[in-house]
Structures are given as structure tokens and as C-alpha cells.
Amino acid sequence: MAYAELAESEEIHEPKSFITRYIWSQDHKVIAVQYSLTAIFVGLIALVLSGLMRMQIGFPGSLEFMDASTYYQAMTMHGMIMVIYLLTALFLGGFGNYLIPLMVGARDMVFPYVNMLSYWFYLLSVIVLIASFFAPGGPTGAGWTLYPPQAITQGTPGADWGIILMLVSLAIFIVAATMGGLNYVTTVLQARTHGMTLFRMPLTVWGIFIATILALLAFPALFVSAVMMMFDRLLGTSFFMPAIISLGQPLDHEGGSPILFQHLFWFFGHPEVYIVALPAFGLVSDLISTHARKNIFGYRMMVWAIIAIGGLSFVVWAHHMYVSGMNPYFGFFFATTTLIIAVPTALKVYNWVLTLWRGNIHLTVPMLFALAFILTFLVGGLTGLFLGNVIIDVPLSDTYFVVAHFHMVMGVAPILVVFGSIYHWYPKITGRMMNETLGQIHFWITFLGTYAIYFPMHYLGFLGMPRRYYAYEDYEFIPQSAHDLNAFITVAALVVGVSQVLFLFNLFWSLKHGKKSGGNPWRANSLEWLTPDTPPAHGNWGARLPVVHRWAYDYSVPGIEQDFLPQTCTEEELTQLKLSRTAMDSASSPESNPEGGA
Amino acid sequence: MALTPQMRTLDMGEPGGGWNSPDHASELQWRLRTTKVAVRILLAVVTSLFMLFLVTYIGRSQFSDWLNLTGPLGPLADTSILWWNTLALILASVSLQWARMVSRKGHRTLVMVSTMTAGMLAGAFIVGQMFLWGRLVEYGFGVAINPAISFFYLLTGLHGFHIMGGLLAWARSMEKIWHKSPMQVINAGLEPCAIYWHYLLFIWLVLVSLLTSSPETYATIAALCGLR
Secondary structure: HHHHHHHHHHHOOOOOOOHHHHHHHOOOOHHHHHHHHHHHHHHHHHHHHHHHHHHHHOOOOOOOOOOOOHHHHHHHHHHHHHHHHHHHHHEEEHHHHHHHHHHHHHOOOOOOOHHHHHHHHHHHHHHHHHHHOOOOOOOOOOOOOOOOOOOOOHOOOOOOHHHHHHHHHHHHHHHHHHHHHHHHHHHHHHHOEEOHHHHHOOOOHHHHHHHHHHHHHHHHHHHHHHHHHHHHHHHOOOOOOOOOOOEEEEEOOOOHHHHHHHHHHHHHHHEEEEHHHHHHHHHHHHHHHHOOOOOOHHHHHHHHHHHHHHHHHHHHHHHHHHHHHHOOOHHHHHHHHHHHHHHHHHHHHHHHHHHHHHOOOOOHHHHHHHHHHHEEEHHHHHHHHHHHOOOHHHHHHOHHHHHHHHHHHHHHHHHHHHHHHHHHHHHHHEOOOOHHHHHHHHHHHHHHHHHHHHHHHHHHHOOOOOOOOOOOOOOOOHHHEEEEEEEHHHHHHHHHHHHHHHHHHHHHHHHHHHEEEEOOOOOOOOOHHOOOOOOOOOOOOOOOOOOOOOOOOOOOOOOOOOOOOOOOHHHHHHHHHHHHHHHHHHHHHOOOOHHOOO | OOOOHHHOOOOOOEEEEEEOHHHHHHHHHHHHHHHHHHHHHHHHHHHHHHHHHHHHHHHHHHOOOOOOOOOOOOOOOOHHHHHHHHHHHHHHHHHHHHHHHHHHHHHHHHHHHHHHHHHHHHHHHHHHHHHHHHHHHHHOOOOOHHHHHHHHHHHHHHHHHHHHHHHHHHHHHHHHHHHHHHHHHHHHHHHHHHHHHHHHHHHHHHHHHHHHOOHHHHHHHHHHHOOO
């Protein structure tokens, strides 16, 4: 018996107590909200840390407590939190949890209890991470890449407790991500409703599905490197630690290979870029199609591009290591694969633009964020082509050009999608619209502000301004103009940072005061907009699961009155809609209405 | 609380839950299919994990300070314990496969005997591994003595950790057998458990082959992988 028939044959029993409903909840929607709120909370900490760092760079010495160690700690925690604990958790744990079952027409994830555990493990990893702020010596300041030997050598901030807590937190996070990932992939494979073939799934589901597979296969590399580094740190092994003299004393280690760590780290680290990017690709495809009232251009091509990008992302990792030294043929290989991955990526960008072409573009807040994403991803992607080439990467490596590149491509671009998607799906989650005016103000400050921050950084990089320096005074090659630019960037960063209060205010204010949205305010086609209740009740669909007859992108269908066809619309219903439109047209034409036409 | 089909996947231990009705039989089949898919995905993750460890193992083995584990003075000069442990794990897998097969045919006593035997043999494997560790420490081969030994502890420890995870799944099956749950329910627990155990046996065979290989073999593998 198929999943849908089984699901329909069972009664839905909603949890009654507050605890089982909202705390130890096994409902994917509640877990999604828990994931999202935790990720946003920890993301705010990372945002504050970036503000503190920018104060030091733009206005050196303005913060009394900001010494070199504090700066490196802020930098490390900012990077790690943003990449892992905010973006990965939000895209997979937040959007994945909320949207996969709804979009494929399931009642829930296939293993709700494991799903619940996944969130609590994630929360535990966040608590361990935050605990490092209060540990003796503070959090690790090794940089988010945690490269040995310096990450576990005395003299690096947090080398005592900070690094241990970081590694433990990462290991717990990976367990959480694996539990969640098993659920997402199995749900997509096993719990789709009637008629929901793989090639009828919205691109959001495809993006999250493939990103989850990447996460399942790539996170073990981080786990392996974390465990081995923990052995080096706690048991005195020499997996990564070479013979080294630290603070005048020879250490007990010898013969370890720091480069081995780099390979492992980037074998995880590069797919991680796509673990964040692929869900963003999927979500933005749905935003663009819905708000441009246009079929997504080249749906199958988009799916295959997601799969190709996912596959290729495992064979490009060493482009992060050109300056670490490698066989020139390896450099050639990784530069080539890096350029090849640009092909399916560019294909997606073309398809988004072609979807917009002659579309009925509604400049709603989600659409503004989606458009901003295309532009930002393009800018970040193009600078990636520079850095993917060995010969250009070597002089630009470890400069602000790199900082600008990766912030544009995997910081700002995905965050723009996060914002757009929250504005888009908020009405389904809460039953109310977010305030449009506040959303517009939030968008323009964020969009223009991030460009004010990151565009000048490309120039600073060309000047040769190195990244990861605590202080830039007294270097002859850094001119005064660069310091002025740094002050400007800091002001822009603070404005953008503070403006996120608008978003938070809107998020919570709209819960009570937002305009009631109804079930399908954007007149969208995918299943989540067709639930009998908004917000969807436990079990999502009432007694009967939806029956899918088409893909999710039938917008501006010619010959019918409404400009969208939900996925549940049958051919007979479409014929009826066409007939009624024809009848309306003929009723209003001059021939059939001679008086009116006279 | 009555459960949705998805939720039932978590509460596989409901005894006497009326699973013999046609609806529940097909629900059980769906659940079994889904759990098998999930276990196979989990095994892909496990494969990725061990593959990465093994690549680092081979890469690290090419450094000059690498100790030949099976050399005359190496910690594994005598591999007999390792092979006894391997035998225990093979027999554990065979027993669980037996349990899986007899559970399909509904032989309750045989299921109990074979499942119990499988668990005891897997437990014996864990105890044997810990005994081996203890002996290595006793002979002065601590974890930080040489990277080859560090890897030995790391790889065997990680594998043992996964076996213990398998024993948790085994314990749930035992609980159902003990409480005389319907045979279909028991089988639905044993099937994915056996897939996981067999795969861990396969991983162990790869590990033990590698750990007992000579440096020349490592050099050949490293050359084939471009790590030399």
C-alpha cells in the first residue's frame, strides 16, 4: 500500500499538553520553528560579534576590551556560527523541516521522534558553543577553519577550553544534522502523496533534498577532523601536529600533517558552501516563479543542475588550498573542476533571468529579496571565477578580496533568500502577513548596505590588505584611503546590523497585528498553500491527503480567468475553467451583447 | 495516544497492537521499507566516515615515522586476538541473519535463540577488543606512542562505537521478542538491524585487513590513490 493511502487510513491525534505540543514536539512545523528561532538567536550573537570586529577595523582602539585575542575570538565565532549554526541549521532544520512534508503532501517526517531529537541535539551543540564564551580563556580564536597546529597550540586564544568546546559542539551538531538529514531524505523518497512524482516536486524540495545528501556525506569529514584534532589536543597524538617549538619549548608532537587537516576540512568545507547554496537556489526559484507569475524556465534543467552542482562540489575542495602547496597538476585539476561547476550554476542564473523575462513581476518584499539574491550571487560567483584560478588566487589569497567574495556568495546571497523566504512563508506559518512597509525599508537598507560593505572590500583586497589582521596601522602598503574606506565600511555594517531590528520587530509584531493572510495570499500553486487550515493543523491535511496532478509552476495559464493552477487541479477542472472563461468572453463580446456593444 | 503511520515508526515495540489485520500488515510493510531506506542512507554516511579515516590512514602511513604495526616488535606482532574477535563478529552476523530468516517463517523459539546468540557474540567482540586494547597498553603501546597506534585505537574505537549502536537496535528487537510481540513486528525490527550488522562486519573486514597489512601494501595503495 502506498504511503498516502496508509496515512489516510489512520486517525490524526493531536498532542494535547503544552509540553508535547510546543516543547517536546514531534510535529515537523513546531520543530522547524524551534530550529529557526534558535538559529536566528545564535545568528544575532554572530552579528554583534561582526559589529565589534568592524569597530576595531574601522575605528582602531575605540573599544577598550578589544585586544588581539578578543578580536580573533570574535572573528572565529562569527564565522563558525554564521556558516554552521545559523545558515545550515536554518536552511535544513528550519525550511527543510517546515516545507518538505508540506510540499510533498506528507503528514509529517517519517521519523518524528528522531526529528525531535535532531533539534534537541542541535540546541545542545549551540549551548556547548555558547558555553565557550564563559570558559576559562574564552572561545577559540583559531579562525573558523580551525587550522592546526595553531588551533591547539598555547598562545592561540582559547587553546585550553575554547577549542575543545568548539570541537565537541561541532561533533554534536553533526549528530543532529545526520538525524535530521536521514529524515529529510527518507521523507522525500518514501512519503510523497498521491501523484507527487519526483519531477513534480517544487525546486525548494529538490534543493533541500540534494543539500541534505551533501550534508550527510560531507559532515563526516568535519567529524573525522574534529575527532582527530581532539585526540591531538587531549591525548597527545600527532595526527595533525608536526614537531614544533612553542613558546621556546619543544612540544611532544612530531610528524603530524597540518595539510591533512586542511584536506579533510575543505572536503567538508566546500560542499558546505552548497549545503547552504542549494536550498537557497530552490527557495529562490519558487519565490521568483510565484511573484513573477511565470513558469519556472527549464524545470528539469534546474533539477539536473542542482544534482550536477552537488556532485561537482565534492571534487573542488583543494581550490581553498592553493597557497598551502600542492602538485601543479592537482592545482590544474582543481582549477578546472572549479570552472566546470560554474556551468550548471550559470545555467541556473540564466533560467532565473529567463523566468523573469516578460513575467508579471510583482515587487513584493519576497520578490525584492529574490531579485537581490540573483544580483548578489552573480557578483559573488564572478569573483569566484577569479579565485578559482591558481594564478589569480595566489596573489589575492588571504586578502579582503576573498572576504568580499565569500561574504557575497555564501553570506549575503543566502541570507537574502532567508529573508525573502521568511516574508513569503510567514503567512502560512502564522496566518498573518508581515508589514509590507517595514519589509521594504528592511530590504533597501539591507541590500544597499551590504553592497556598501562588501564592494569596497574588493578594492581593499586588490590593494593587498590582508584579512585576519587585528590592526592595520603602520603598514606602508596600506594607504590612508584604505583606512577611510574601512571607517566607511564599519558605519555601513553598523547601519545594516542595527536595521535588522526592523525585521525582528516585524517578525514578532506581525504575529498579533499583521493583516490576516488567508490560506494562499500569494496565489501560489505548491501544496503547502492548499492546506485546509492556516497555519496547518497537526497532520497537515485533515482526513484526505492532496492528490497531485501537475507541477508547481503553472502560472499565467492562457485561456483561464485565474492566473495560477494549484498542483491539485485536474485536467477536468482545467477544462471547466477554460469553458467558463470562454463563456465569459462570449458574454461580454459585442456580437453576443448587441445593446452593450452599440 | 493512537499514532499516525509515521509516528508508529518510532514505537515499533507496541506489543499485540493488532498488526495481523490487513491494514496493519501493509502499514508494517511500508514501515519496514522506509526503515530499510533510512538504514541504507545511514550506511552511506558511515561509509563516508570510514572512507575518510582510511584515506587519512593511508596518507599518514607514508611518513617516515610510521610504525609497522605487525612488525616483529610492533603491537600487532601477535594478531591472534584480532582474528578471534573477527570470528566472533562473523558468527554474530551469521546468527542475526539466521534470526532474520527464521523470523520470516515465524519460528519463535529459534528467533529467540539466534537473536540472543548474535547479541552475545557481538558483546564478545566488544569485550575482546577491549581486552586487546588493555594488552596493548600493558605492553607500553599507548595511544600517543606512534601515529600508527593512534590510528589503531581510533579506528577500532570508532568501529566498536558503531557496534554498540547496533547493539541498541538489537536490544529493542530482544525486547520485542521477550514481550512476545507479533512475529511480523519482530521481523520488522530484525531486518534493518541485520543490514546494519552485516555492513559493520564488512567494514571490520576491511579495517582488519588494512591494519594487519604490511607497509609495502600501504605504499602500493598510496601510490594508486595518488598519495605518494
